[in-house]
Each structure stands twice: as C-alpha cells, then as structure tokens.
Amino acid sequence: MKRFIIIGATSSIAEHCARLWIAEAPINLTLVGRDASRTKSIADDLKVRSPGSAITVVSGNLVEPESIQRLVNQILKDGNADCALIAHGSLADQSACQQDLALTAEELSINGISPVLFAEAIANSMVRAGHGTLGVIGSVAGDRGRKSNYVYGAGKGLVARYAQGLQHRLAGTGVTVTLIKPGPTRTPMTAHLGDSGPSLADVAKVAATIVSGMEKRRNVVYAPRRWWVIMMIIRHLPRFIFNKMDI
Amino acid sequence: MKLSSWGRLSDDNYPATVLSREIGNQQLTPSDNGETSIVYGMGRSYGDVCLNPGGGVYLSNGLDRLCSFDATSGELICEAGVLLKDIQTLFSAKGWMLPVTPGTQYVTVGGAVANDVHGKNHHSHGCFSSHINWIRLARTDREDFVCSPTKEASWFNATTGGLGLTGIIKEVSLNLRRVSSCWLDTETLTYSSLAEFSQISKDSEDDWEYTVSWIDCNSRKHNRGIFIRANHSQSGAESTPTKSRLRVPLVPPLSLVNRMTLTAFNQAYFLSQKQKSGMGKSHYQSYFYPLDGILDWNRMYGPKGFYQYQLVVPYESGMPAIKAILHEIAVSGQGSFLSVLKTFGDAPSPGLLSFPMEGLTLALDFPNRGDITLQLFRRIDAIVAEAGGRLYPAKDARMPAELFTAGYPHLPEFLLYRDPGLSSGFSKRVMGW
Ligand SMILES: Cc1cc2nc3c(=O)[nH]c(=O)nc-3n(C[C@H](O)[C@H](O)[C@H](O)COP(=O)(O)OP(=O)(O)OC[C@H]3O[C@@H](n4cnc5c(N)ncnc54)[C@H](O)[C@@H]3O)c2cc1C
Ligand SMILES: NC(=O)c1ccc[n+]([C@@H]2O[C@H](COP(=O)([O-])OP(=O)(O)OC[C@H]3O[C@@H](n4cnc5c(N)ncnc54)[C@H](OP(=O)(O)O)[C@@H]3O)[C@@H](O)[C@H]2O)c1
Numbered sequence: 093m094k095r096f097i098i099i100g101a102t103s104s105i106a107e108h109c110a111r112l113w114i115a116e117a118p119i120n121l122t123l124v125g126r127d128a129s130r131t132k133s134i135a136d137d138l139k140v141r142s143p144g145s146a147i148t149v150v151s152g153n154l155v156e157p158e159s160i161q162r163l164v165n166q167i168l169k170d171g172n173a174d175c176a177l178i179a180h181g182s183l184a185d186q187s188a189c190q191q192d193l194a195l196t197a198e199e200l201s202i203n204g205i206s207p208v209l210f211a212e213a214i215a216n217s218m219v220r221a222g223h224g225t226l227g228v229i230g231s232v233a234g235d236r237g238r239k240s241n242y243v244y245g246a247g248k249g250l251v252a253r254y255a256q257g258l259q260h261r262l263a264g265t266g267v268t269v270t271l272i273k274p275g276p277t278r279t280p281m282t283a284h285l286g287d288s289g290p291s292l293a294d295v296a297k298v299a300a301t302i303v304s305g306m307e308k309r310r311n312v313v314y315a316p317r318r319w320w321v322i323m324m325i326i327r328h329l330p331r332f333i334f335n336k337m338d339i
Numbered sequence: 340m341k342l343s344s345w346g347r348l349s350d351d352n353y354p355a356t357v358l359s360r361e362i363g364n365q366q367l368t369p370s371d372n373g374e375t376s377i378v379y380g381m382g383r384s385y386g387d388v389c390l391n392p393g394g395g396v397y398l399s400n401g402l403d404r405l406c407s408f409d410a411t412s413g414e415l416i417c418e419a420g421v422l423l424k425d426i427q428t429l430f431s432a433k434g435w436m437l438p439v440t441p442g443t444q445y446v447t448v449g450g451a452v453a454n455d456v457h458g459k460n461h462h463s464h465g466c467f468s469s470h471i472n473w474i475r476l477a478r479t480d481r482e483d484f485v486c487s488p489t490k491e492a493s494w495f496n497a498t499t500g501g502l503g504l505t506g507i508i509k510e511v512s513l514n515l516r517r518v519s520s521c522w523l524d525t526e527t528l529t530y531s532s533l534a535e536f537s538q539i540s541k542d543s544e545d546d547w548e549y550t551v552s553w554i555d556c557n558s559r560k561h562n563r564g565i566f567i568r569a570n571h572s573q574s575g576a577e578s579t580p581t582k583s584r585l586r587v588p589l590v591p592p593l594s595l596v597n598r599m600t601l602t603a604f605n606q607a608y609f610l611s612q613k614q615k616s617g618m619g620k621s622h623y624q625s626y627f628y629p630l631d632g633i634l635d636w637n638r639m640y641g642p643k644g645f646y647q648y649q650l651v652v653p654y655e656s657g658m659p660a661i662k663a664i665l666h667e668i669a670v671s672g673q674g675s676f677l678s679v680l681k682t683f684g685d686a687p688s689p690g691l692l693s694f695p696m697e698g699l700t701l702a703l704d705f706p707n708r709g710d711i712t713l714q715l716f717r718r719i720d721a722i723v724a725e726a727g728g729r730l731y732p733a734k735d736a737r738m739p740a741e742l743f744t745a746g747y748p749h750l751p752e753f754l755l756y757r758d759p760g761l762s763s764g765f766s767k768r769v770m771g772w
Contacts, residue, residue, distance in 0.1 A: 133360065133404060133406075134404070136404070136405075136406055136407065137404040137405045137406070140405035140406070140407060140408045140415075140417075141405060141429060143408075143410070280357070280359065280401070283357050286340075286354075
C-alpha cells in the first residue's frame with residue numbers, strides 16, 4: 093500500500109483530496125491535525141469509504157518548531173511517505189493584523205513558516221528514500237501583494253519562494269515538489285465572506301485538480317486552472333493601474 | 340446566496356449559514372429580529388418546502404461525513420448532508436444499497452427523511468423512514484438529542500416527513516440492504532386503459548419488487564402507458580455502464596415544453612418503449628434515476644419554471660378520480676412529458692405528515708403558464724379532495740391550506756413538535772407561520 097501523509101488534515105480541501113486518493117485504491121494514510129477529535133471524525137469517514145485503508149491520526153501543535161519536529165519524527169519513524177500534502181492555513185484578518193503585531197507574527201507563522209518547516213523535514217526524508225511527491229498549498233494570494241490581504245499573501249508568498257528553491261534543489265531526483273495555488277474556494281475558511289465576496293469554486297473540483305496535478309508531478313498547480321491566466325495578468329499589470337484597483 | 344428549488348419558480352437571495360457538526364443550539368437561535376430559517380439540502384424539492392422567502396437558510400452541505408458502517412447488519416450512520424448518490428455508489432460495489440430511493444440520487448439523507456421519500460418499491464419496502472434506526476436532531480431551543488421509533492418516538496414520527504420544521508437533522512442511522520446485483524431484470528409492458536394498468540399492478544405485486552409506469556396524459560382517446568417492473572438480478576458483479584453526461588446548457592428564453600412538443604414526445608416515447616416491451620436488463624442507475632442522465636433538465640421549462648403536481652388517492656375512489664384528472668389535463672392541453680402513475684402499498688408510514696398512503700399516486704409536470712395553470716390545478720384539487728386524497732408537499736408550490744389540512748389529519752399533533760426558529764415558504768403558506 094502506498095503511504096500518504098496529510099498535514100492540516102481537517103482542511104476541507106485536504107479532506108476532499110483524501111477522499112479521491114482512497115477511492116482509487118486502499119492506502120496507508122496518516123492524518124495530522126491540531127485537534128484530535130476533529131481529525132478523528134475525518135478518519136472515521138475515510139475508513140467507512142475505504143475499509144481496506146490503514147488510517148492513523150496524529151495530533152499536536154502545528155506551529156511551534158519543536159512540536160513540528162516531534163510530529164515529523166513520530167510520523168516518519170514508520171518510513172517514508174510516497175505522497176504528502178501540507179494543507180493548513182488561516183485567512184488572516186488584514187485590518188486586525190495592521191493593528192496587532194503579535195497577530196501578524198502568528199499569521200505569518202501559520203501560513204508561511206509552519207508549512208515550510210514541515211516541507212523541509214518531509215522532503216529530507218523523501219530525498220533519503222529517493223522518491224516521493226510533496227504538495228504544499230500556497231494561494232493565488234501569494235502571487236502579488238495587495239492591500240486587502242497582504243499579510244496572508246506574504247505568508248503564502250514565502251511558501252511559494254521556498255517551494256521554488258526546493259524544486260531547484262531536487263531537480264533530477266525522484267522527488268517532486270508541487271506548489272498548489274487555489275483560487276477562492278467554498279470551504280469553512282471562506283464561509284464568512286458571504287455574497288459580497290468573490291465567487292467561490294466547488295471544493296471537490298478544486299481537490300480533483302490538485303490530485304491530478306500532483307499525480308502528473310506538476311511544479312505548480314492552479315486550482316481551478318483558469319487562475320493561472322488570471323494571475324498571470326494580475327502579476328503583470330503595471331503598478332499605476334494595479335494601484336488604482338480596489339482589490 | 341441565490342437559491343431556487345427544482346421547479347425554478349423563484350430565485351431569491353437568502354442569508355445562508357453552512358451547518359457544521361460543531362454547530363450547537365446557541366448558534367442556531369433565531370436571529371434577533373425574529374427571522375426564522377429552514378434547511379436547504381440539494382433543493383430537489385420542486386416547490387417551497389426548502390425555501391424561506393423573507394427568512395434565512397441553513398445549508399447542510401457542511402454535514403457530509405460518513406460515521407460508521409457495520410458490514411454484518413448493514414447499519415450506516417452518516418451525517419444528514421450526505422448524498423444518496425454517494426451511498427449508492429460506494430456501497431453498491433460491496434453488495435449493499437439503500438432499501439428505498441426516490442427517482443433522483445442527487446438528494447441528501449436529511450431531505451429524504453424530511454420528505455419521507457418513497458421509491459418504486461413502496462409496496463414491498465415502504466418509505467425511507469421505514470429503514471431508519473435513529474435521528475440526531477438539533478433544535479434552536481434545546482440541546483441535540485436522539486429520537487427513534489422506540490425512544491422519543493413522538494419526535495421521530497414528527498420528524499420523518501416533518502418537512503424540516505421540527506429541527507435540524509444532523510445525523511441518521513439507517514439500514515442498507517443486501518442486493519444480489521446492481522443490475523435489474525426488467526419487464527416492460529404496455530397498457531391501454533386504467534383497468535389494464537390496475538390488473539398489471541395487482542399481478543406484479545407479489546413477484547416484482549419495483550414497479551412504475553409512465554402514462555401519456557395528452558391522449559384524449561385512451562389512457563395508454565408503459566409499465567416497467569423489475570427485480571434485482573440474481574447474477575453477481577457485472578460492469579457498470581459508462582455514464583452519458585448530457586446537460587441542458589442554458590435556460591432557453593421560452594419553455595421547450597408546449598402542446599406541440601408534448602404530443603410529439605409522448606408519441607415517440609410510447610412507440611420506442613413499445614418496441615422494447617418484453618424482458619430486459621437495466622443497471623440501477625438507469626432504472627432508478629432515468630432523469631439523472633441529463634443534468635439540469637429542469638432548465639428546459641424556460642425562465643418561468645414549472646410545477647409538479649403529485650397526488651395520492653385511496654384505491655376505492657381512486658380509479659374514477661385518476662380518470663377524471665387525466666381527462667381534465669388532456670382537455671387543457673397542458674401537462675407533461677412523462678407522467679408517472681404508481682401504486683402505494685399498505686405499509687404504514689411512521690411520519691405524521693408522510694405523504695404515502697395505500698392507493699394510487701400520479702405525478703405530472705406542468706410548464707408555468709401562470710393563471711391558466713393554476714386554474715387547472717384548482718380543478719384537479721377538487722377531484723383529489725372529493726376522492727379523499729392528498730398532495731405531496733415535496734412537489735408542491737401552491738396547494739391551498741384547506742387541501743393540506745384535509746389531506747393530513749395528523750397535522751394538529753404535528754404542530755406540537757415544531758421548532759419555533761424554523762419555517763419555510765411552505766409552512767407560511769399552508770400553516771400560517
Ligand atoms: C427528478 C426527481 C425525481 C424525484 N423522484 C421522487 C420520488 O420518486 N419519490 C419521492 O418521494 N420524491 C421524489 N423526488 C423529490 C425529492 O426526492 C425530495 O424532494 C427530496 O426530499 C429532496 O431532497 P433534498 O436533499 O434536495 O432536500 P431539499 O429539497 O433541499 O429539502 C427538502 C426538505 O427537507 C428538509 N431538509 C433537508 N435537509 C434537512 C436537514 N438536515 N434537517 C432538517 N430538514 C432538512 C428541507 O428543509 C425541506 O423541507 C424527486 C425529485 C426530482 C428532482
Ligand atoms: N478556501 C480558499 O478559498 C483558499 C484559497 C487559497 C488557498 N487556500 C489554502 O488552502 C488550504 C486549505 O484551506 P481550506 O480552504 O481547506 O480551509 P479550511 O477547511 O478552513 O482548513 C484550514 C485548515 O488550517 C488549519 N489551521 C488554521 N489555523 C491553524 C493553526 N493556527 N494551527 C494549526 N492549524 C490551523 C485548520 O485546522 P482546524 O480544523 O483545527 O481549525 C484546517 O485544517 C489553506 O492553506 C488555505 O490557506 C484556501
């Protein structure tokens with residue numbers, strides 16, 4: 093059985109990826125979340141869907157470096173993962189961050205530093221094993237900073253630059269790093285945005301795009317795919333136009 | 340969020356809250372201005388049981404997890420937003436299926452409970468709620484609790500078929516059944532009178548688990564139709580057919596369903612089925628869910644949407660009533676492509692407001708042509724009332740309060756269990772709140 097690991101397993105996007113993976117064939121799956129009971133309820137669902145899969149739940153703090161090290165040691169002591177997805181993140185309240193440095197630091201840690209530390213530890217194990225696919229969820233928000241969410245965007249941008257470097261380092265090895273950039277998606281993270289917010293993609297479809305992109309060992313996956321074009325345009329907009337936009 | 344039900348008769352904006360398993364009654368309390376809400380599942384009801392003009396909605400798509408499955412007894416515990424399609428797909432591969440399923444699988448478990456849906460095997464398996472062990476109900480005015488046919492049974496009876504008005508169904512324990520195959524052995528027969536339909540129905544009751552018939556409601560001459568009966572095949576696993584994925588891509592400016600297309604379609608359908616009469620084999624997806632093959636088919640009725648009218652009348656008074664109704668419709672030139680005529684067996688429904696009762700049930704679609712459609716309904720209402728029958732709330736967008744009250748004698752008892760924080764377009768229309 094192939095071994096899969098999901099960090100931030102209670103993420104709705106990650107949960108839907110897991111459903112697709114287990115639907116293909118029974119797998120050995122480790123779900124890592126900060127809250128044991130919420131993570132277990134996902135494990136229960138996946139077990140009903142795939143009784144042949146071996147599913148374990150590991151919980152702990154996903155932000156503190158010592159805790160990350162402990163968690164990674166615990167997960168990897170049983171061997172390397174064929175596939176890992178790092179999914180956790182928090183849609184920071186931009187205006188609150190502007191008033192509160194501690195909060196800004198916290199948001200940068202959860203969206204930027206934490207996923208990078210997990211990726212680094214897991215990538216090293218994949219390098220030793222000589223193979224593996226590592227997916228890290230960034231965001232379209234990491235492609236260009238904008239006033240309405242640049243603290244979140246900066247965390248995601250950190251992930252993007254890190255993934256780029258790791259891809260450079262691992263080029264030509266059996267290890268693939270996939271940077272995943274979802275567009276706005278209907279999940280608990282965006283539930284508060286309501287009608288005034290952006291139109292939201294269906295989470296199951298976003299997950300299907302991610303799973304297929306990782307399977308094809310893509311370096312970058314936009315989900316839904318059309319965000320590739322949209323972000324290409326936004327990235328290249330001249331500053332004098334961009335600065336006039338209320339986004 | 341903009342929401343419509345399946346009939347597409349309205350398209351209003353609602354404040355929407357996604358339900359999650361962690362949500363407790365504190366978060367469910369009616370809003371300060373006394374505004375009530377209703378759960379919206381997949382919106383496969385045709386009228387306003389899942390809508391709430393002037394109020395809010397709870398979306399059950401956040402409750403989409405399976406909790407456990409016992410492969411010995413067939414007990415499945417799952418959250419209320421799980422789709423019947425997911426259950427059928429996942430478990431039919433292992434030899435288990437839902438014992439009762441409606442004519443579309445794009446329906447949530449909660450919606451199936453709240454309308455106490457029926458399938459083509461009512462005479463052998465009863466309604467959806469006949470196969471439920473327990474329901475976990477959340478209320479806006481008290482903590483979550485579990486009700487079952489033996490524990491808090493009155494709550495159970497109010498909630499099955501309770502149109503989402505007794506609380507929010509969070510979790511359900513239901514029994515799947517073993518099936519010998521995902522394929523069905525079918526037999527297609529034609530009939531050219533209601534008497535003949537009756538005879539075939541009666542003859543099929545003991546030996547055929549599933550029965551259904553399509554009746555041509557446009558023919559003034561005689562009541563012709565196609566009767567299809569089926570049993571699960573005895574042979575085991577066979578391949579699943581490849582799905583055709585058609586979709587009505589947009590809403591045409593006018594209804595594509597009119598007198599001309601109707602007559603032509605019904606004629607063509609009748610003849611094509613007649614050719615197929617005799618024994619055959621059908622996968623459950625095409626036998627149970629023939630319309631699911633065309634996504635968004637409800638768009639073909641155009642921007643004004645359409646009504647469905649489903650009635651049941653007791654056997655004794657039934658045949659003349661059905662005949663009179665079909666006559667009214669044929670004369671009116673309105674009416675639908677595929678009208679469904681079926682029998683319900685004598686299995687009691689636990690639900691106080693469950694629709695099925697022993698007798699004949701007829702379901703018809705009508706393009707919304709405004710007043711003339713509503714006038715036709717009033718004429719049919721009179722026939723249904725006279726025959727001691729009732730209409731199905733899941734399909735209704737217009738029945739008068741008197742017809743509802745007359746058709747559902749347990750209504751006064753039901754009202755004791757209503758959740759003060761919940762109401763729907765339907766409840767406002769026929770119950771006054
Ligand atoms: C093509 C087609 C064929 C059909 N065939 C049949 C058939 O053969 N037999 C039959 O009986 N019906 C049939 N129906 C009707 C359909 O099965 C019912 O309307 C069903 O209840 C729809 O489920 P839903 O999930 O879409 O619920 P909705 O339509 O969204 O809601 C239905 C009711 O359930 C309530 N509800 C939903 N979820 C919850 C919850 N979690 N807690 C509390 N209340 C809840 C809603 O408030 C509402 O009152 C058919 C419909 C279509 C479109
Ligand atoms: N939804 C979108 O529109 C969108 C768009 C672009 C990118 N993304 C990214 O996609 C990923 C998945 O998000 P989602 O949409 O699936 O949202 P989600 O369902 O709300 O999941 C968020 C996940 O992050 C975890 N998390 C949040 N704060 C945490 C913290 N301080 N410590 C540990 N874990 C924490 C949550 O854990 P708990 O369950 O324990 O709270 C949960 O697992 C995130 O990285 C997000 O930034 C989402």
